[in-house]
């Protein structure tokens with residue numbers, strides 16, 4: 177069965193600064209990182225009283241791949257909506273898309289709201305931004321709390337880059353420590369809106385740190401690749417190429433005397449296609 181709990185915490189040095197890293201990337205690769213947390217409830221529950229999972233999002237989404245594994249495991253159908261399918265991918269699926277299709281995913285183009293509602297369909301918002309995600313993220317918070325207590329670590333802040341903001345939001349819900357995050361998909365306003373959809377009271381929201389410039393999600397940036405490579409060389413840890421380079425650039429500019437625990441949220445399967453794109457660009 178899947179190991180989706182109790183990831184280790186390592187100490188690393190990056191650019192002469194010490195950081196703690198929560199290695200959720202080491203949880204099973206099908207559900208590595210925050211998907212293991214966000215989909216914990218769906219994985220563990222014996223029956224979800226459904227026979228079809230419906231979701232939507234980007235064409236190379238990590239969440240899409242994890243949902244395709246979940247559906248296969250539970251013997252459910254999986255319908256996934258995208259707004260657009262580039263011809264080159266239609267003719268030659270790659271990366272997460274290829275693996276999800278292999279798992280039996282039915283790809284549809286259009287708006288997922290047009291999918292006919294019925295009692296046996298389970299609708300999961302893009303990136304697993306659903307209330308049920310809090311059950312698995314609470315486990316992550318508990319693991320951090322326990323580790324901090326056992327090791328008697330004072331003045332600890334948590335940092336993780338956000339997409340939908342679901343992981344950061346529910347972590348803050350269950351942690352006394354300040355949770356810091358930055359937007360990787362839209363801007364601060366977009367992220368704030370995402371938080372509000374799941375939690376109306378801003379008192380429980382994480383702290384948003386500004387990125388030093390506007391990044392377009394999925395676009396290739398030389399500095400993103402450079403920091404990704406520097407991280408790999410200095411720490412021996414592979415990070416993801418979409419969120420982590422923005423997260424680390426933001427964190428390096430954030431001057432603070434607190435200890436920082438960085439949450440590695442997995443997503444390494446997605447690096448396959450990102451690396452191919454970067455190689456082509458060079």
Ligand SMILES: Cc1ncc(COP(=O)(O)O)c(C=O)c1O
Nearest residue numbers: 338339340341342343441442443
């Ligand atoms: C590797 C990685 N990092 C960060 C995120 C952002 O997580 P969230 O959407 O919960 O903010 C994702 C998306 O799920 C991801 O795949």
